[in-house]
Amino acid sequence: MPVKNVNELVQTVFSGMSPLVIDGVTDEGERIVVRARTPTEAAVWPVCGAPSGRVHGYQLRTVADVPVDDRRVVVRVRVRRLVCPTRGCRHTFREQVPGVLERYQRRTARLTRQVKAGVEELAGRAGARLLAVLAVGLSRHTTLRTLLRIPLPTGRTPRVIGVDDFALRRRHRYATVVIDAETHERIDVLPDRTADTLEVWLRKHPGIEVVCRDGSATYAEAIRRALPDAVQVGDRWHLWHNLCDATLSEVKAHSTCWATVLDAPIYDGPRAQTTLERWRQVHDLLDQGAGLLECARRLQLALNTVKRYARADQPERMLRVPKYRASLVDPYREHLRKRRAEDPAAPVKHLFEEIKALGFTGCLNLLHKYINQGRADADRSHISPRRLARMLLTRPDNLKTEQHGLLAKLTASCPEMTQLAAGIRDFAPLLTPHADNADALTRWIAQVREADLPHLRTFTRGLDRDLDAVIAGLTLPYSNGPTEGVNTKTKRIARQMHGRAGFTLLRHRILLG
Numbered sequence: 001m002p003v004k005n006v007n008e009l010v011q012t013v014f015s016g017m018s019p020l021v022i023d024g025v026t027d028e029g030e031r032i033v034v035r036a037r038t039p040t041e042a043a044v045w046p047v048c049g050a051p052s053g054r055v056h057g058y059q060l061r062t063v064a065d066v067p068v069d070d071r072r073v074v075v076r077v078r079v080r081r082l083v084c085p086t087r088g089c090r091h092t093f094r095e096q097v098p099g100v101l102e103r104y105q106r107r108t109a110r111l112t113r114q115v116k117a118g119v120e121e122l123a124g125r126a127g128a129r130l131l132a133v134l135a136v137g138l139s140r141h142t143t144l145r146t147l148l149r150i151p152l153p154t155g156r157t158p159r160v161i162g163v164d165d166f167a168l169r170r171r172h173r174y175a176t177v178v179i180d181a182e183t184h185e186r187i188d189v190l191p192d193r194t195a196d197t198l199e200v201w202l203r204k205h206p207g208i209e210v211v212c213r214d215g216s217a218t219y220a221e222a223i224r225r226a227l228p229d230a231v232q233v234g235d236r237w238h239l240w241h242n243l244c245d246a247t248l249s250e251v252k253a254h255s256t257c258w259a260t261v262l263d264a265p266i267y268d269g270p271r272a273q274t275t276l277e278r279w280r281q282v283h284d285l286l287d288q289g290a291g292l293l294e295c296a297r298r299l300q301l302a303l304n305t306v307k308r309y310a311r312a313d314q315p316e317r318m319l320r321v322p323k324y325r326a327s328l329v330d331p332y333r334e335h336l337r338k339r340r341a342e343d344p345a346a347p348v349k350h351l352f353e354e355i356k357a358l359g360f361t362g363c364l365n366l367l368h369k370y371i372n373q374g375r376a377d378a379d380r381s382h383i384s385p386r387r388l389a390r391m392l393l394t395r396p397d398n399l400k401t402e403q404h405g406l407l408a409k410l411t412a413s414c415p416e417m418t419q420l421a422a423g424i425r426d427f428a429p430l431l432t433p434h435a436d437n438a439d440a441l442t443r444w445i446a447q448v449r450e451a452d453l454p455h456l457r458t459f460t461r462g463l464d465r466d467l468d469a470v471i472a473g474l475t476l477p478y479s480n481g482p483t484e485g486v487n488t489k490t491k492r493i494a495r496q497m498h499g500r501a502g503f504t505l506l507r508h509r510i511l512l513g
Contacts, residue, residue: 013068014034014065016065016066016100016108016109016110017034017036017065017075017100017108019038019039019097019099019100020036020037020038020039020077020097020100021036021037021038021039022034022035022036023035023036023037030071030072031071031072031073031074032068032069032071032072032073032074033073033074033075033076034065034073034074034075034076035076036075036076036077036078037077037078037079038077038078038079038080038095038097040053041053043080043082043095045082045084045086045089045090045093046096047084047089047090047093048084048086048089050084050085050086050089052082052083052084052085052093053082054082054083054085055080055081055082055083056080056081056082056083056092057080057081057092058078058079058080058081059078059079059080059081059094060076060077060078060079061076061077061078061079061101062074062075062076062077062106063075063077063101063105063106063107063108064106064107064108064111064136065107065108065110065111066108066110066111066114067134067135067136070135071135072135072136072137075108077097077101079094079095079097079101080094080095081093081094081095082094082095111136112146114134114136115131115136115138115143115146116146116147116150118130118131118134118143119143119144119146119147119150120147120150120509120512120513122143122496123143123144123147123496123497123505123509124140124143124144124497125140126496127140127143127147128140128142128143131143144505147505147508147509147512148504148505148508150508150512152508152511152512153185153186153511155187155188155205156187157205157206157207157208158180158181158182158183158185158187158208159182159207159208159209159210160180160181160182160208160209160210160211160212160478161178161179161180161181161187161208161210161211161212162178162179162180162181162211162212162213162478162479162480162482162483163176163177163178163198163211163212163213163219163483164176164177164213164214164480164483164484164486164487165177165193165216166487166490166491168503168506169499173192174192174193175189175190175191175192175193175503175507176189176190176192176193176197176198177189177190177483177486177487177490177510178190178201179482179483179486181210181212181478181479181480181482181483182478184482184485184486186486186510186511186513188201188511189506189507189510189511191503193216193218193219194218195218195219195221195222195225196222197222198218198219198222198223198226199222199225199226200226202222202223202226202227203226208227208230209230209231210230210231210233210476210478211223211227211230211231211232211233212233212235212478212479212480212483213232213233213234213235213469213480214234214235214238214480215234215235215238215242215462215466220232220466220469231472231476232468232469232472233469233472233473233476233478233479233480234466234469234470234472234473235473235479235480235481235484236431236433236473236474236479237479237480237481237484238480239431239463239470239473239474240431242459242462243393243424243427243459244389244393246455246456246458246459247389247392247393247420247424247455247456248385248386248389249455250416250420250453250455250456251385251388251389251392251417251420252385253312253317253318253454253455254317254413254414254416254417254420255317255385256316256317257413257414257416257417258383258388258410258411258413258414258417260413261409261410261412261413275315275318276315276318278299278301278309279309279312279315279318280315281299282295282299282306282309282310283309283310285298285299286310292306292307292310295310311454311455312454313452313454327362327366327370327375328360328361328362328366329355329360329362329366329367329370329375329376332355332358332360333375333376335354335355335358336351336355336371336376337376339351339354340376348364348367348368348371349364351367351371352364352367355367383406383410388407388410391403391406391407392407392411392420392421392424393424395428407421415452416451416452416453419451419452419453420451420453420456423444423447423448423451423453423456426444426447427444430444430474431474433473433474433475433476433477434474434475435475437471437474437475438471438474438475441463441470441471441474445460445463445464448460486510486513489510489513490506490510493506493509493510493513494506
């Protein structure tokens with residue numbers, strides 16, 4: 001609809017100040033000045049509630065408003081000081097304009113809303129720079145003060161919560177975030193991740209019925225002490241992650257089995273001899289009745305290293321397949337093999353020029369390394385333990401046709417690899433919550449303990465230590481995934497402030513998010 005006159009244009013541009021009477025607008029170049037006044041109707045004194053229209057005097061307020069055309073807008077409002085008619089009440093009062101002018105503020109309410117929206121996302125210097133582009137001049141200190149004055153959501157006690165820790169300073173200081181696991185709203189941020197702090201918070205918020213967490217024993221103890229009747233739900237992602245680690249360890253332990261299927265060599269140099277000799281030393285001491293700590297002390301090894309050797313029932317299980325990744329030289333392996341068979345003394349420089357003419361885009365050093373590793377003379381497998389573990393853990397529908405055949409060949413290399421593949425295949429459906437998963441998990445644990453898979457048995461012992469929470473995680477629809485998502489956003493906030501934000505400011509931004 002077209003604008004018919006200047007007054008209608010003014011009312012359109014400055015519609016946010018409709019409770020005021022606009023007397024005029026002046027263009028001063030870098031800024032626009034709006035002259036306005038309050039209407040003549042009676043105003044209500046907020047203390048006694050009595051209306052008054054008797055004017056004692058006038059005062060001029062100067063406030064900033066939303067910019068127009070990239071220029072600052074200054075509003076000069078004439079407000080009345082009225083006389084209160086109630087005997088014994090305060091003699092005079094200055095009228096307020098709710099929704100437009102707030103007490104003691106130098107910005108209109110709508111400009112304040114825009115400033116708060118900017119500082120919520122950026123804060124500090126970044127918020128000040130953004131507001132400067134929008135023709136709102138604020139210092140970084142003012143943006144932080146504005147941010148901290150934004151009221152936090154009122155505290156409430158949800159029925160289902162999620163708790164997780166995040167780093168304030170990695171490996172030194174950590175904090176705890178608490179969210180509503182059903183609505184994903186932030187509830188609170190605690191200054192550390194100790195059991196006592198979480199216990200105190202839980203006791204102040206009765207009514208919580210379900211708590212989602214990871215495998216932290218600290219959180220489990222705090223929940224048990226504060227809310228003994230609450231259901232603790234273990235996180236399914238962490239269960240799968242722990243199974244992935246156990247699978248990788250099992251695949252490494254059976255390298256001598258599946259590597260022979262691909263005619264892949266095993267390390268046979270001095271390092272392999274050292275590994276075999278160390279295995280014999282560890283098991284000799286164990287046969288003599290020495291404990292793991294005593295073995296570590298006598299052999300001057302780390303306790304975890306001794307445990308790893310003690311877990312292997314055969315020395316060959318400690319040997320590994322060389323970790324050869326795919327290389328730019330691989331497409332030219334046959335050419336190199338043929339040329340080196342014809343002329344074993346062929347200079348690497350000449351070979352480099354030949355494959356470069358065939359399309360090789362790598363450098364000379366890469367070719368030197370490839371030849372020195374022996375990869376040009378023998379068929380070395382590119383299947384590393386990590387890659388094989390990844391194929392075992394990938395959903396079968398997402399594997400390529402050739403990967404299905406390769407995986408079937410590798411898992412049939414020994415009974416343990418076959419049992420490992422079957423164990424993973426049986427555990428994966430349990431990650432979809434269902435009421436029958438509790439009995440299925442019990443059967444799966446019993447099946448794994450009958451197999452010769454020590455790393456997977458270690459994983460089942462971890463399940464036993466937190467069995468109730470694990471069963472709840474596999475049978476209930478709740479998850480700690482939303483809490484992990486909040487932690488990801490928290491890391492973005494911390495990086496945005498270059499890691500220099502104190503806990504108070506960081507907590508404020510997390511809860512406002």
